[in-house]
Amino acid sequence: xxxxxxxxxxxxxxxxxxxxxxxxxxxxxxxxxxxxxxxxxxxxxxxxxxxxxxxxxxxxxxxxxxxxxxxxxxxxxxxxxxxxxxxxxxxxxxxxxxxxxxxxxxxxxxxxxxxxxxxxxxxxxxxxxxxxxxxxxxxxxxxxxxxxxxxxxxxxxxxxxxxxxxxxxxxxxxxxxxxxxxxxxxxxxxxxxxxxxxxxxxxxxxxxxxxxxxxxxxxxxxxxxxxxxxxxxxxxxxxxxxxxxxxxxxxxxxxxxxxxxxxxxxxxxxxxxxxxxxxxxxxxxxxxxxxxxxxxxxxxxxxxxxxxxxxxxxxxxxxxxxxxxxxxxxxxxxxxxxxxxxxxxxxxxxxxxxxxxxxxxxxxxxxxxxxxxxxxxxxxxxxxxxxxxxxxxxxxxxxxxxxxxxxxxxxxxxxxxxxxxxxxxxxxxxxxxxxxxxxxxxxxxxxxxxxxxxxxxxxxxxxxxxxxxxxxxxxxxxxxxxxxxxxxxxxxxxxxxxxxxxxxxxxxxxxxxxxxxxxxxxxxxxxxxxxxxxxxxxxxxxxxxxxxxxxxxxxxxxxxxxxxxxxxxxxxxxxxxxxxxxxxxxxxxxxxxxxxxxxxxxxxxxxxxxxxxxxxxxxxxxxxxxxxxxxxxxxxxxxxxxxxxxxxxxxxxxxxxxxxxxxxxxxxxxxxxxxxxxxxxxxxxxxxxxxxxxxxxxxxxxxxxxxxxxxxxxxxxxxxxxxxxxxxxxxxxxxxxxxxxxxxxxxxxxxxxxxxxxxxxxxxxxxxxxxxxxxxxxxxxxxxxxxxxxxxxxxxxxxxxxxxxx
Numbered sequence: 177x178x179x180x181x182x183x184x185x186x187x188x189x190x191x192x193x194x195x196x197x198x199x200x201x202x203x204x205x206x207x208x209x210x211x212x213x214x215x216x217x218x219x220x221x222x223x224x225x226x227x228x229x230x231x232x233x234x235x236x237x238x239x240x241x242x243x244x245x246x247x248x249x250x251x252x253x254x255x256x257x258x259x260x261x262x263x264x265x266x267x268x269x270x271x272x273x274x275x276x277x278x279x280x281x282x283x284x285x286x287x288x289x290x291x292x293x294x295x296x297x298x299x300x301x302x303x304x305x306x307x308x309x310x311x312x313x314x315x316x317x318x319x320x321x322x323x324x325x326x327x328x329x330x331x332x333x334x335x336x337x338x339x340x341x342x343x344x345x346x347x348x349x350x351x352x353x354x355x356x357x358x359x360x361x362x363x364x365x366x367x368x369x370x371x372x373x374x375x376x377x378x379x380x381x382x383x384x385x386x387x388x389x390x391x392x393x394x395x396x397x398x399x400x401x402x403x404x405x406x407x408x409x410x411x412x413x414x415x416x417x418x419x420x421x422x423x424x425x426x427x428x429x430x431x432x433x434x435x436x437x438x439x440x441x442x443x444x445x446x447x448x449x450x451x452x453x454x455x456x457x458x459x460x461x462x463x464x465x466x467x468x469x470x471x472x473x474x475x476x477x478x479x480x481x482x483x484x485x486x487x488x489x490x491x492x493x494x495x496x497x498x499x500x501x502x503x504x505x506x507x508x509x510x511x512x513x514x515x516x517x518x519x520x521x522x523x524x525x526x527x528x529x530x531x532x533x534x535x536x537x538x539x540x541x542x543x544x545x546x547x548x549x550x551x552x553x554x555x556x557x558x559x560x561x562x563x564x565x566x567x568x569x570x571x572x573x574x575x576x577x578x579x580x581x582x583x584x585x586x587x588x589x590x591x592x593x594x595x596x597x598x599x600x601x602x603x604x605x606x607x608x609x610x611x612x613x614x615x616x617x618x619x620x621x622x623x624x625x626x627x628x629x630x631x632x633x634x635x636x637x638x639x640x641x642x643x644x645x646x647x648x649x650x651x652x653x654x655x656x657x658x659x660x661x662x663x664x665x666x667x668x669x670x671x672x673x674x675x676x677x678x679x680x681x682x683x684x685x686x687x688x689x690x691x692x693x694x695x696x697x698x699x700x701x702x703x704x705x706x707x708x709x710x711x712x713x714x715x716x717x718x719x720x721x722x723x724x725x726x727x728x729x730x731x732x733x734x735x736x737x738x739x740x741x742x743x744x745x746x747x748x749x750x751x752x753x754x755x756x757x758x759x760x761x762x763x764x765x766x767x768x769x770x771x772x773x774x775x776x777x778x779x780x781x782x783x784x785x786x787x788x789x790x791x792x793x794x795x796x797x798x799x800x801x802x803x804x805x806x807x808x809x810x811x812x813x814x815x816x817x818x819x820x821x822x823x824x825x826x827x828x829x830x831x832x833x834x835x836x837x838x839x840x841x842x843x844x845x846x847x848x849x850x851x852x853x854x855x856x857x858x859x860x861x862x863x864x865x866x867x868x869x870x871x872x873x874x875x876x877x878x879x880x881x882x883x884x885x886x887x888x889x890x891x892x893x894x895x896x897x898x899x900x901x902x903x904x905x906x907x908x909x910x911x912x913x914x915x916x917x918x919x920x921x922x923x924x925x926x927x928x929x930x931x932x933x934x935x936x937x938x939x940x941x942x943x944x945x946x947x948x949x950x951x952x953x954x955x956x957x958x959x960x961x962x963x964x965x966x967x968x969x970x971x972x973x974x975x976x977x978x979x980x981x982x
Contacts, residue, residue: 177242177259181267181276183235192236194273196220197253200246207291207617208246210661244663247287254279254287261317262657262667262686281681285673292620294675302963304643305682307956311949314687321653323689324938327945328431330689335429343369343426349947353407353443355499356576360442365403373426375402380419388413392493407442410493435937442492443940444485446502446578448570449478450588450595452559453552456507456533457517458526469849470585470608472821473696475525477582477935478503480697480928482531484936502530502574506566506591509535511547522573534573536566545979555587556633557976560969563594570595577601580939584608586634589641596644597957602943604935605645607655609846610638610665612672614753619672632677633971636963638669642684644960647942649694649935651847652868656691662866665846666691678967692938696849697928702825703856705919706832713826720826724776724813731782731817733803737810741774742901743836745859747827747850750781750816752791752843755887757798759841762890764806769894772901775812776836778827782816828857835904835911837862839897841887845869852926855918860911862897873921 184193200208200216208216217240221231231237244264245256253269266284269276282301289295312330314320335342347369353360366372379402386395390412399408399415409415421437451474458475485501505525513519518535525531538546538558546558570578582604583592589605596603612618612635615625622631642648650656650666658664669683704711723732725739744763748754756777763775777799784800787793803812819827831838838854838861845851848869855861855872863869865884873883882900885893904911946953 177257177265177267178278180235180239180242184239185273185276187235189234189236190273192220192224192226193239193269195224196236196240197248197269201248206248208248210244213240213243213246247284247291249287249290252287254284256284258660258663261660262320262664263317264670281671282679285671285679285681288620288673289675292675294623296676299676300678300967301681302639302678302683303681304639304684304956304959307643307959308685308688310952312689313685314689317657317687320686321650321656321691321693323647323692324435324934324941325431326689327941328434331945332429332431332434335426339426339429340369343373345369345948347372349944350441352947353441355442355445355494355497358497359405360407360494361405363400363403363405372403373423375404376419376423378402379404380416380423383412383416383419386412388416393496406494406497407492409440410491410495414491414493435941438940438944439933439937440492441940442489442494443943444579444936445489445499446504446574446576447481447485447580447582448504448506448574448578448592448595449474449481449582449584450506450592451584452506452508452562452587452591453550453555453585455510455516455518455549456505456535457523458533469847472849473608474505474584476699476928477696477931478505478525478531479527480932481935482525482528484929484932486529488936500530503528503532504570504573504578505531505533506570507533507535508562509537510549511537512549532573534566534569536562536569538562539565541976542980542982544982552585552587553629553634554975554979556630556637556968556972557979559587559591559972560594563591563598566591567595567598579943580604582606583641583645586611586637586641589645590637593641593644593960597961602939602946603644603646604939605641605648607638607642607648607650607665610668611635612638613663613665613668614844619674622674622677630971630975632674633968633975635669635672635674636968636971639680639683640960640964640968642666642669644957645690646946647690647692647938649692649938650868651693651695652871653693654868654871655846656693657686659870690942692934694931694934694938695847695926696852697926697931698852698856698922699821700856700923700927702821703828703853704825705856706829706858706915712829716823716826717830720823720830723815724778724827724830729817731815733782733814733816734808734812735810736774736813739774740834742772742904743776743831743834744769744773744839744897745776745778745827745831745836745854746839746841747778747824747854748840748842750779750787750792750795752795755841755843757795757802758843758887758890759839760799760802760808760812761806762841762893763812764802764808765890766894766898768898770808770811772898775808776831777812777814778819778824779814779816780818782814786816825853825857828854828859832858832915837897837900839885840864840869841885841893842867842869843887848872852922856922856926858915858919860900860914860918862893862900872926873918 184190199220242257242259243255244258247254251271255267257265266279266281268279314326351362366375379399392410408418418440425433425437456471482501482503489495489499510518517523521535523533539561540546577599578601580602581592581596583589584606585608592603618631625631654664656664656666658667666684667686672680746759748756763769784793784796787796838859840848840851840863842864845864845867848863851861851863851869851872861873862883862885863873864887870884885896
């Protein structure tokens, strides 16, 4: 970057930079984000009649394209540059352009505080960087999110360097494996790693003489005489394969061998999934709109985990010992449950033999608050006591400590952190959607937003959670580090200020191997392809057809003049970020779209009186206004009712029957569960390019970015959809081709079988890694605990003070 800066300063482009800064200053604004910076530079190039190459290829052009933020002060101009993904640099340009120097993140954070007139000397600085030094770290940003592969390569290289040492480490880890005190894999008869190798070689020779399908129980006594306990396999061939994998691992340590062996180690039997703020039940009681996607994710993950654990236990031969998997979803019990099951302590998880929803109530502080559902923004004061009470309930329900705790969202991750600190088990963090990048300048103006959102508690909790986790699961690469044009959700925690509270100098190591990309799946029993006619319910099909195209109901708006037009469907909750009003306006502005298509909106609300938040009411009213403004009557159907999951699956299939398409027009989408569901049913899906959802449809077999849309560019979105429709009209087979590609994409990459297999492998590898590095992790955990007690708890207590006055 230094060379690029010098190239600008030592050429005529220095004058162009001066003019650009002058024009930014003349705008009256002082803080500019990437899109504003690029637009201002484009305007300057146009007004100055610069040649076409100047915008992209000149030294200044390259410099400006690296700029993600610009802050103007009287004496200086500050630039936050991002020369590559996951790498940020701060540069300061003096007013007279006599100096252009690289600065520390702290200097920019001070400037940001001055910008909001809240600068304060001697502010707390949070810096996690020292705690990651000395640990292996990923080098190439393209490999961020592939922590498992990195650790496998690293561990194999270490084994190759010092086999004798690592043999003893592996032996020590294996001999600690127990289930309710029952030894697994090895017994006390084996005294060392070398002894284990000798016994394994004897066992391989012994097993080789038996029939491959001979059940384990027939030769169990002979293996136990060698010091090998149950867990190696359920048949002779399975046992032999597992023993040989261990033998090969030491002879020729390679990542595929290590992964194959570890995947067979019986180390996970009891799992707790934590999703706190409630409204978790079945029978389509899926959270409230702010958490519905997370709840659906957790329920499906729990079901598939229990099934996968049962399969692994059987393959390991441990069902003979009566070992059963146990999966528990930990959430809060809500006394005023509005007719749902959320006031039941225990609820059996459908589709499992031993999966449960365990509900623990909040302590009563103020019953007017704690007996009711509490928003994710206000839940913070109750989490510590909840974790204390939940620990007892978990141990009683499981009959012992869990092997893995998985946190979900900021509050669930904080409770998971508190539980793992006490229970000393492996911690997995799943953020789903971090709030900080969703609310522009939410950290700078946290004090103004505090009464409504309490970001000071949430952002502090996020820092604690992501750094305390043994491993982090994300649904997309974008979630971690974004794209060349935008910051990732986790990356937004790298450097930031909370004026007059603290500065985050280094909030997270993005190159840490703790990050792993493990996308979720789709319930293929519900969201199956439209052309699987044998699985469809004809009665339901007829009902949904009537619902979408003809039925009259107080919760349905609109009569279609021509129901046979190609339908454009959108399914989303009524929140501004989902931007259904933007899609309605895009449709309203295009006569061509109206000529070819009908717009079908499926939401949870239709009338302004149904809104529970002011922003919901505004979005509902805006859609009504757009319908009237563009006279969309006869061209739009708006279904404003909550549909069961089975009905929703048929909604997608009915739209597909008519060769329709799905449009997700959100301003930002962390992942996009509804996009996957629509694709799984066979609908061609257009999705916002802002967020992780863009990865779902990236490069659909030759359609390079053809289904990405920019919700701020209505004309561009219209053109992209019309191009697809025109292609379908001229080539009737094109719709089916794209439909099949969408189905294959979901089936091959986004399924729960792959997800749970990878999740359990991660838990075993990181459990071993934590065992190896336990002493080195201790300082980091002490630092995290300090932040919890000295920063988070005082912020949470302020929220409790407010609640006690209600």
